Amino acid sequence: MIGDVLTVAWKEWRELFQLGGSHRGGRFSLVLLIGVFGVFLPLQSGAEWVQSPATVFYWGWVPLMLVGSAVADSFAGERERHTLETLLASRLPDRAILLGKMLAAVAYGWGLVIVMLALSLLTVNIAARSGAWLMFPWRFAVGAPLLALLGAGLAATAGVLVSLRAPTVRQAAQTLNVGILLLMFVPALGIQVLPESWKAQMGAWTLAIGIDGLLWVAAGLLALVDLSLLAAAFARFRRARLVLD
Amino acid sequence: MSAPAIIRTEGLTRTFGSVRAVDGLDLEIPSGTVFGFLGPNGAGKTTTIRLLLGLLEPTGGRATVLGFDTRADGGSIREQSGALLEHHGLYERLSAEDNLTFYARVWRIGGEARAARIRALLQPLGLWERRGEPVGRWSRGMKQKLAVARALLHKPSLLFLDEPTAGLDPVAAATLRDELGTLVQREGVTVFLTTHNLVEAERLCSRVAVIKQGRLLAVGHPDELKASRATRAEITGRGFNEAMLALLRGRPGVVRAQLQNGRIVLELAESAETAPLVGLIVQSGGLVEEVRKDKGSLEDVFLTLMEEEP
Structure with a gap:
C-alpha cells in the first residue's frame, strides 16, 4: 500500500514539475509568493519576523494558497485529459490513488513552506547584520512547520474532495479558491460582529492559555478538520461513479 | 480438449435509467483467443469492457474474468489484465519513458527488469529513440502504439483493447494492426478487442461476436x-433497374436483391443457381458484363445482421 501511494505521488510530482505553456502563470505566482514570504515580509518586519510569536500562525494558511492550484488538477485534470479511466483500470487500490494524490500536494505545499522559512531566516539575518545569528524560538521552529503541514493537509483533502466531482480543473480551482477565501475572511469578519462581552471572554481565554496553548488548539482543530475531510474523500471515491463522470 | 474460458458471462446486463446498454449477454471466451467484439457506436462494447474490468457493477447477471467474479474481485481482475480503453490514457506532459515507468511501478516492476521491459516493448514499435520526448508532441498513431506497449508492460494474461485503431489514418491503422498482431502473438496474451472495423476483426480475431443495442446477435469464428x-x-453491367430486382426477388433461393453503385448484389440460399438469374436479367434487357460469386466478407455478415435485427 505504501509503495502504491508513493508511486502515485511520484507521478503527480513528475507532472507538476513538467508544467509549461499555460501553467507559466502558475509558476510566476509561486515565485511571487516565495518572494513575499521569503524576502519581502521578513525585510519589512526585521527581527520581529523571527521573534514575534504571532507570525507562527501565518504558516498555517500559506500552504492553502500554494497547494490549491496543484490539487485542483488531481482528479479533474485526469478527467479532462482522459487519463482517469486508464488509472482506474489499473491494479491500484482506491486508497492508494487518493492518498498518493494528497501526499504529492501536501509534500509540495509543505516543502515550499520550509523553503520559505529558511529563506526568510536568511533574509532577516542578512538584513539585520547584527553579528549574532538570529534563530526562530522553539515554539516557532516546531509550530510553523506543524501548522504548515496541517494547513497543507487541509488544502489537499479539501482540494481532492472538490476535484473528485469537478468537471474541469478551472471549476475545481474556482470552487477551491472561493472556499479558501471564505475560510480566511469569515472567521475574521465573524469575530467583528460578536457581542463585546463574547469578545472580552475570548480575549481573556486567549490570554489564559497563552500563545503555546493557542498553537496547540489551532493544530488540534486543523487536524480534526483534515481527518474529517479525508474520511469524506474516502467515502466519496467510487470507481464506477468516476468512470461514468 | 478446448482451452478453459478466461471470460464467462451469464445474462450480463447493465442499464442506465431506461437504457439497456448491455442486455443479457452470454459469452464464453477461451484462453489464448483474440476475441473480436463487433458492434456499431453505442452498441454496448465499452460498457461491456467496463463491466468485465469490474469498473462498473452489472444490474443483472454475472461475469467471471480470469476466474474472478467481477462484482467481488474487480481488483484481482485488474491486477492480471491490461487495458487500452476508449482514450489512450497517456500523460502527455510526461515522456514516453516516464509514462511506462509509472505504470511499471504500478505493477511493481522494478530496477533492471523495468528498463529491459520498456526497451523490449519500445524498440519493435520504433519508439525507443524518442522515449525521452513528451508524449504530447507525438502523432496519434505513435501515442496509440505507446498505449499498447503500456497495456502489455506487466505481461498480462488478458488484454482489453477498446477500438485501438479508431481515429487513426489508414496507414497508421494498418501499421498498428500489424504490430498489434505481432506483439499479441509474441506475448501469448488473450485479447478482448472491440471494434467496428471489420477488416481489423477479420485480420486479428480467431473468434468474433456481434452486438447491437446491448444484445448478442452472433458469435463464432469469422x-x-x-x-x-x-x-x-x-x-x-448496364441497364439494371428496380423491375429486374422485383423479378429476381420473386425467384426461389433469392434471399435479397439490391442495386449497389450500379451493380446488382444478390444474397442467395445455398441451393440457388446463379445462371437462371443471370438469364432473367438478360431477358429483361440488362447487359451483364461480369458475375462474381463468393461467400461474402465479415462486413457483409455484419451489415446483414445489423439490418435484420430491429
Whole structure:
C-alpha cells in the first residue's frame, strides 16, 4: 500500500514539475509568493519576523494558497485529459490513488513552506547584520512547520474532495479558491460582529492559555478538520461513479 | 480438449435509467483467443469492457474474468489484465519513458527488469529513440502504439483493447494492426478487442461476436459466421433497374436483391443457381458484363445482421 501511494505521488510530482505553456502563470505566482514570504515580509518586519510569536500562525494558511492550484488538477485534470479511466483500470487500490494524490500536494505545499522559512531566516539575518545569528524560538521552529503541514493537509483533502466531482480543473480551482477565501475572511469578519462581552471572554481565554496553548488548539482543530475531510474523500471515491463522470 | 474460458458471462446486463446498454449477454471466451467484439457506436462494447474490468457493477447477471467474479474481485481482475480503453490514457506532459515507468511501478516492476521491459516493448514499435520526448508532441498513431506497449508492460494474461485503431489514418491503422498482431502473438496474451472495423476483426480475431443495442446477435469464428450466411453474387453491367430486382426477388433461393453503385448484389440460399438469374436479367434487357460469386466478407455478415435485427 505504501509503495502504491508513493508511486502515485511520484507521478503527480513528475507532472507538476513538467508544467509549461499555460501553467507559466502558475509558476510566476509561486515565485511571487516565495518572494513575499521569503524576502519581502521578513525585510519589512526585521527581527520581529523571527521573534514575534504571532507570525507562527501565518504558516498555517500559506500552504492553502500554494497547494490549491496543484490539487485542483488531481482528479479533474485526469478527467479532462482522459487519463482517469486508464488509472482506474489499473491494479491500484482506491486508497492508494487518493492518498498518493494528497501526499504529492501536501509534500509540495509543505516543502515550499520550509523553503520559505529558511529563506526568510536568511533574509532577516542578512538584513539585520547584527553579528549574532538570529534563530526562530522553539515554539516557532516546531509550530510553523506543524501548522504548515496541517494547513497543507487541509488544502489537499479539501482540494481532492472538490476535484473528485469537478468537471474541469478551472471549476475545481474556482470552487477551491472561493472556499479558501471564505475560510480566511469569515472567521475574521465573524469575530467583528460578536457581542463585546463574547469578545472580552475570548480575549481573556486567549490570554489564559497563552500563545503555546493557542498553537496547540489551532493544530488540534486543523487536524480534526483534515481527518474529517479525508474520511469524506474516502467515502466519496467510487470507481464506477468516476468512470461514468 | 478446448482451452478453459478466461471470460464467462451469464445474462450480463447493465442499464442506465431506461437504457439497456448491455442486455443479457452470454459469452464464453477461451484462453489464448483474440476475441473480436463487433458492434456499431453505442452498441454496448465499452460498457461491456467496463463491466468485465469490474469498473462498473452489472444490474443483472454475472461475469467471471480470469476466474474472478467481477462484482467481488474487480481488483484481482485488474491486477492480471491490461487495458487500452476508449482514450489512450497517456500523460502527455510526461515522456514516453516516464509514462511506462509509472505504470511499471504500478505493477511493481522494478530496477533492471523495468528498463529491459520498456526497451523490449519500445524498440519493435520504433519508439525507443524518442522515449525521452513528451508524449504530447507525438502523432496519434505513435501515442496509440505507446498505449499498447503500456497495456502489455506487466505481461498480462488478458488484454482489453477498446477500438485501438479508431481515429487513426489508414496507414497508421494498418501499421498498428500489424504490430498489434505481432506483439499479441509474441506475448501469448488473450485479447478482448472491440471494434467496428471489420477488416481489423477479420485480420486479428480467431473468434468474433456481434452486438447491437446491448444484445448478442452472433458469435463464432469469422469463417463460421461467413459460412452461416447466404452466398453473395455481384453482377456488374448496364441497364439494371428496380423491375429486374422485383423479378429476381420473386425467384426461389433469392434471399435479397439490391442495386449497389450500379451493380446488382444478390444474397442467395445455398441451393440457388446463379445462371437462371443471370438469364432473367438478360431477358429483361440488362447487359451483364461480369458475375462474381463468393461467400461474402465479415462486413457483409455484419451489415446483414445489423439490418435484420430491429
